Amino acid sequence: MLDSVLIANRGEIACRIIKTARRLGLRTIAVYSDADRQALHVRMADEAVHIGPAPSAESYLVGERILAAAKVTGAAAIHPGYGFLSENADFAEACAKAGIVFIGPSANAIRAMGLKDGAKTLMEGAGVPVVPGYHGEKQDPEFLKRKAYEIGYPVLIKAVAGGGGKGMRRVDKAIDFEAALASARREAQSAFGDPRVLIEKFILNPRHVEIQVFGDGKGEAVHLFERDCSAQRRHQKVLEEAPAPGMSAETRAAMGAAAVAAAKAVNYGGAGTVEFIADGSGPLRPDGFWFMEMNTRLQVEHPVTELVTGVDLVEWQLRVASGEGLPLAQEEIRLAGHAIEARLYAEDPDNGFLPSTGRLELLMLPEGEGIRIDTGVEAGAEVSPHYDPMIAKVIAHGATREEALERLSRQFGVTWVAGPKSNLAFLAALVDHPEVRAGGFDTGLVDRDLDGLTGGAVSEATIAAAVATLVAGHTPHEEAATGWIDPFAENDAFQLSGPRVSGLKVTVDGQMRDLPVRWRDGQPVPDGQEGDGADIPGIAAWSGDAVWALEGGRAVKVALVDQLARTVEAEGGKAAIPAPMHGKVIAVSVAAGDAVERGDRLAVVEAMKMEHAITAPRDGIVEAVLVAEGAQVDQGAPVVRLREEAEEGA
Incomplete structure (x- = not known):
């Protein structure tokens, strides 16, 4: 067995690798950028090496710096995780030349499968069915x-x-x-x-089904069954589960054999995933799936495979990289129960799933029965604009698919995120969606029912609970001042005098509003609401000197106006069109004086390697362009200013 490993990655995958490596007795070494000095993976590792500025192109993607860190710490191996350098053949080659074990396939295998066009040609030669194109x-x-x-x-x-x-x-x-x-x-x-x-x-009614494979790099390979990843948005996976709903033994055998043939065609070593697109217009068929690509690394969704097979894939990676053979033969790999993974992201589903950044003011991720949490952050951590905005992977395992779904649904009811926007409410709605529960969905589900899966708001009743907490000025117990509280419990803190506070001015996520509130038997009741306040659906929670109203996976920050410093109105006022997220301006499409129509593209902002076009909200004349190509902008910063509508009509 290797004696040490450097993890050339960050976040939850770095933490996950460290856990297994330490269990096996390996010394663990983390690397970190300026943005990750206080990150969880840095504190978990035995050693940590700084590798550069926050942008990944200047740190995590610089192979020379990773190798230098490995040499100075005496690391025997480098585990790339996923993303970054994990599928970089040149880096794998450089590791070999430096005498450091690269925990992954050979450079030749990565090159063979790394370009989708060449991989499809190779698969056709190996007899693997390929999508026409x-x-x-x-x-x-x-x-x-x-x-x-x-x-x-x-x-x-x-x-x-x-x-x-x-x-x-x-x-x-x-x-x-x-x-x-x-x-x-x-x-x-x-x-x-x-x-x-x-x-x-494009296959209509497509299902995305992938096979986990593992090779020894010496000509042998096995598969560890399939995962269904059909719940997607923007071609990115949202839910992943194993086994695939409706998978027959015949189709599983055919797909598994095709995946093993693909792995053997490149003499694959280590963990990999062969991805297929399947015809979802009816039951999965042995002749109804086609090769899309092979990911020559560990996948984000590998925990569902681990839970249904009882295998630790990172342990397998470390053992095979140490020169051992495959831990199990094909016939020894068993399938037990059902597992489903949801990707909890800092993003705003109500605003096109745009990434959301900032400090995680509150984060509650309890682990109940049959629940596994893989995360690389904790309360107080910053979600950076420089990296993928994943907060955690929430995985449920049960004896049946129904049990796994129920456990995941219950888990979302006790999970809370505040600070950046999150997709928590969206995930809760998706897990309970009738098509997901029935197992008959395809990759178009989210787009088809986006309105039903997004929207919604924290109720006035829950906001009133947060206001009551603010007015009280403290929590029932001093030690809970930065934790979770029940503002409705019987205690003196919430026995407020007077039957009504009229026109109480508060801000909810920075927006000024009047919120007349009554208290009945010490409990807050929004003006006009019937009942005694006992049916308030959410909770209030302190974080520092702020109070959050939390309900149904959503969170809004509540503050009294007289506790706030006045903010200066953003340049350009109501006519300014803001950046929807923190990022880099990569294109400006208009100039001052241009006439634009509603929907015309004004500029393009890139964040986390994804583009977002900023479009005109109405017809008008561009009064000023407030950014330049290459500039960094904050979320909400003015990008383009249109003339006021009154001016246009003058």
Whole structure:
């Protein structure tokens, strides 16, 4: 067994690798950027090495700095986790030349599977079914448009390199092809340094089913069954489960055999995932799935496979990298129960799932029966604009799919996040969605029912509870001043005098509002609400000197106006169009004096390698452009100012 490992990653995957490595007796070494000096993975490791500024291009993606850290600490091996350098063949090669074990497949295997066009050609030769499309080298836009026409719309434009939905666009009509191609190429260049794309047929009613494989790098490989990842948005996975709903033994055997053939075709070593698109218009069939790509690394969703097989995949990685053979033969790998994983992100589902940054004021992630939490943050941590905004992976395991779903649903009822926006309420709604419960959904579910899965608000009753907490000025117990409280328990702190406080001015997430509140038997009741306040659906919680109203996975910050410093109105006032998220301005499409129509693109902001177009909310004339290409902007900062409507009519 290796004696030490450096984890060339951050966040929850770094923490997860450290746990297994330490259990096996390995010395663990973390690396960190300026933004991660106080990160959880840094504190968990035995040693930690600083590798550069916050941007990943200047730290976690700089192979030379990672190798230097490994050498100075005497690390025997480097585990890349996922993302960053995990599928970088040049880095794997550099590790080998430096005499350091790269915990992953060979550079040749990574290269063979790393570019989707070449991988599809290789798979066709290995007898693995492949989605119809164009996977060639020619990249002329007119040629690609002609190929899309020949394939037949709808088509999918996909970046040749990388994954995670970046550089991917669905196109339903030829008229939209050029704009989608340009956007996909720009995003692919930003995320992977490679603008090339391929075109393939978009399978209607698709299901995304993938097979976990593991090879010894010496010609042997096994599979550890399938995962269904069909619950997606923006081609990124939201829920993952194992086994796949409706999977027959015959189809599982066919898909598993195809995945093992794919792994053996490149003499694969370590953990990998072969991803298939399946026809979801009916039951899964042995002849109804096609190869999409192979991820030559550990996947984000690997915990569901671990829970249904009883296998620690990171332990397998460390053992095989140490020269041991495969821990189990194919016939020894058993499938038990059902597991479902949800990705809890700092993002705003009510605003196009845009990333949300800032300090995690409150974070409650309890682990109940059948629940596993993988996280790399804790309350007080900063969600940085520089990295993926994942807060945690919440995984439920049960004897049946129904039990796993119920446990996950209950878990969301006791999970709370405050500070950045989160997708917690969205996940809770998705897990309870009838199509998810029935197991008959496809990758289009979220888009089809987005309105039903988003929206909603914290009720006036719960906000009133937070106001009562503020007015009281303290919690029932001093030691709870920064923790969770029950503002409705019987105690002197909330026995407020007077039957009514009229026109109490508060801010809710910074917005001024009047909130007339009554108290009945010491409990807050919003003006006009019937009842005695006992049916208040949420809770209030302190964090420092702020109080949060929490309900149904949503959180709003509540403050009394006289406790706030007055803020200066943002430059440009109501006519200013703000940045929807913290990020970098990568394109400005207008200039002062331009006439724009509602929906016209004004600028493009990039954050976490994803693009977001800022569009005109109405017809008008551009009065001023307040940013320049290449500039960093904060969420809410003015980007473009339109003339006031009154001026336009003058």
